[in-house]
Every structure is written in C-alpha cells, then in structure tokens.
Amino acid sequence: MDNKEIYLLHANICKALGHAIRIEIIDTLQNNEMSFGEILEKIGGPKSSLSQHLSSMATKGILAQRKEGLSVYYKLSSEKVAIACRIMREVLIENMKKHQNLINNLQNN
Amino acid sequence: MDNKEIYLLHANICKALGHAIRIEIIDTLQNNEMSFGEILEKIGGPKSSLSQHLSSMATKGILAQRKEGLSVYYKLSSEKVAIACRIMREVLIENMKKHQNLINNLQNN
DNA sequence: TCCATAGTTCATATATTTGCGAACTAATAA
DNA sequence: TTATTAGTTCGCAAATATATGAACTATGGA
Numbered sequence: 027m028d029n030k031e032i033y034l035l036h037a038n039i040c041k042a043l044g045h046a047i048r049i050e051i052i053d054t055l056q057n058n059e060m061s062f063g064e065i066l067e068k069i070g071g072p073k074s075s076l077s078q079h080l081s082s083m084a085t086k087g088i089l090a091q092r093k094e095g096l097s098v099y100y101k102l103s104s105e106k107v108a109i110a111c112r113i114m115r116e117v118l119i120e121n122m123k124k125h126q127n128l129i130n131n132l133q134n135n
Numbered sequence: 136m137d138n139k140e141i142y143l144l145h146a147n148i149c150k151a152l153g154h155a156i157r158i159e160i161i162d163t164l165q166n167n168e169m170s171f172g173e174i175l176e177k178i179g180g181p182k183s184s185l186s187q188h189l190s191s192m193a194t195k196g197i198l199a200q201r202k203e204g205l206s207v208y209y210k211l212s213s214e215k216v217a218i219a220c221r222i223m224r225e226v227l228i229e230n231m232k233k234h235q236n237l238i239n240n241l242q243n244n
Numbered sequence: 245t246c247c248a249t250a251g252t253t254c255a256t257a258t259a260t261t262t263g264c265g266a267a268c269t270a271a272t273a274a
Numbered sequence: 275t276t277a278t279t280a281g282t283t284c285g286c287a288a289a290t291a292t293a294t295g296a297a298c299t300a301t302g303g304a
Contacts, residue, residue: 033155033162039227040158040220043149045292046142053142062251072294077252079292087230096250096301104229110222111149117215118148121196154262171281181264186282188262205271205280 042088043111047071047079052102052111055089059101151197152220156180156188161211161220164198168210 042048050069054060060068066076080100083089090103102108151157159178163169169177175185189209192198199212211217 030155030159033158035231036220036224036227037153037155037158039230040149040152040223041291043223044146044153046139046146047292049142049146049149050139063249066251073251074253074294074296075292081252087233088226093251093300098251104226106222106226106229110219110226111145113215113219113222114149114152115145117197117213117219118145120213120215121148122144124196150261172279175281182281183264183266183283184262190282202270202281205278207281 039086039088042083042086042107043114045079047076048083049111051076051079051083051089051100052108055100055102056108059092059099061097061099063097065100148195148197151192151195151216152223154188156185157192158220160188160192160198160209161217164209164211165217168201168208170206170208172206174209 043052047069051065054065054068062073062077062080065080066073069076080089080091084091084100087103088107089100092099092101152161156178160174163174163177171182171186171189174189175182178185189198189200193200193209196212197216198209201208201210
C-alpha cells in the first residue's frame with residue numbers, strides 16, 4: 027500500500043470529526059449506547075440528516091449499529107475516537123485562551 | 136457560548152485533519168520545524184496547493200509560522216494535534232484488521 | 245390484514261472545499 | 275535598479291459535502 031493511499035484513508039476516517047453534528051454524536055455516545063430516537067431527541071434537527079450522519083460514521087467503522095425491534099441502537103465502536111475528539115477539543119480551548127490573552131494584552135497597553 | 140456553537144468550532148478545528156495533504160503535513164512536522172520549500176520537496180504537488188493547506192492550518196492555530204529571510208518555517212503549535220492524529224490512525228488500522236479478519240473467515244468457510 | 249412507529253433512502257438544491265496555473269509580493273543578490 | 279528566489283494570493287472550474295422533505299421499508303401490534 028502506497029504512502030499516499032494511507033494518508034487518503036487516514037484523512038477519510040478523520041473526516042468523521044469534521045462536522046458539528048458528528049462531534050455532538052460522539053459526545054452523546056461517549057458512555058452510552060442509545061437508540062436513534064434518543065439521539066434525535068437530544069440533538070434535534072431533521073431525522074434524515076441525523077440518520078445520514080450516523081450511517082456514514084457506521085460505514086467508516088466509528089460507530090456500531092444494532093437493531094432491536096423497531097429501534098436501532100448506536101454506540102462508539104472504539105473509545106479511541108472519543109479520546110482523539112477530546113484532545114482536539116483541548117487544542118481548541120488552548121487556542122481560544124491564547125487568543126483571549128492577546129485581546130487582554132491589547133486592552134491593557 | 137451556546138453548546139451548538141462549541142460543536143461548530145470543535146468541528147472546524149477537526150477539519151484540519153480531514154485531508155490527505157494536511158495529514159501528511161502533520162506527519163512531516165511531527166518533530167521538526169521545516170521551511171515551505173522543504174515540506175514541498177517531501178510532499179510534492181503544486182506549491183499553491185501546499186501553501187493554502189499550510190495557511191489554513193496556521194489560521195486555525197494548528198501550525199506556527201515564522202519567516203526568516205526568504206524562507207517561511209512551519210511547525211506544529213501543539214504536540215496534541217499529532218497525538219490526536221496518531222490515535223485516529225490507530226482506529227483506522229484496527230478497522231482494517233477487523234475487515235481483514237472478516238475476509239479471512241469468508242475464505243476459510 | 246391494516247395501521248402505527250422507527251428509521252432509512254431518495255432526489256435534488258445549495259454550500260463548501262479542492263485543484264491548480266497565473267499573477268503577485270517580499271527579501272536578497274548582482 | 276534589475277533579477278532571482280521563495281512563497282502567497284487570485285480566479286474560477288470541478289468535485290464533495292450538506293440539508294431537507296417526501297417516499298419508502300421493516301417491525302410489531304390491533
């Protein structure tokens with residue numbers, strides 16, 4: 027397998043983190059398995075949109091899907107995704123703090 | 136700050152990981168500061184494309200940029216991005232292994 | 245069987261991202 | 275000054291991704 031091809035696959039799985047709804051899904055499923063309906067109730071928005079995000083994440087192997095009666099239950103298939111997600115949030119927070127410091131310095135000088 | 140707004144910002148910074156070239160940039164800068172030209176030599180492709188990826192990452196606060204003479208040097212502004220990136224690669228590898236196992240099982244039955 | 249509920253898929257309009265050559269800018273050298 | 279080198283920005287076409295209502299499917303009652 028070519029180097030470039032690995033980068034493509036790697037980027038492709040990382041794209042799962044690149045949308046607010048999908049981040050919220052990861053957050054929501056952090057320690058729970060939840061049905062589609064429960065997730066929808068928590069996150070809101072049109073159901074078709076949520077369904078598509080969930081299924082794209084399942085296709086990438088990030089979520090596991092299980093059907094029981096009328097409900098479909100989703101959970102994270104690995105804790106690692108939630109960890110990576112949390113680390114990126116820390117990066118965000120750090121950057122926001124740096125930004126805030128800049129503003130403070132401007133105001134005090 | 137609204138919840139939804141945080142998810143938007145969070146997703147936005149995660150988008151930095153969502154492209155093969157940007158993943159390769161993170162990989163390349165893992166332990167080095169490098170000039171634009173050096174990065175270009177390693178990664179290849181048109182320079183305008185590389186420049187745009189680098190600058191979008193710098194704008195998001197993921198890369199730090201420093202100009203010296205004619206050259207512009209880039210480095211990761213936090214080790215955390217490389218860590219998150221590595222964790223996502225592990226998720227990819229694990230998924231590929233599961234997939235491979237499925238294929239093996241099909242062949243042996 | 246017929247209906248209701250829970251989700252998925254489809255169709256398609258809109259928005260965002262990417263790709264890349266050409267033009268441009270900044271810094272140094274001749 | 276003029277030329278050269280190193281990068282950035284612009285312009286715009288092509289490719290991807292997102293949004294969302296309507297139609298559809300599957301399951302479990304009545």
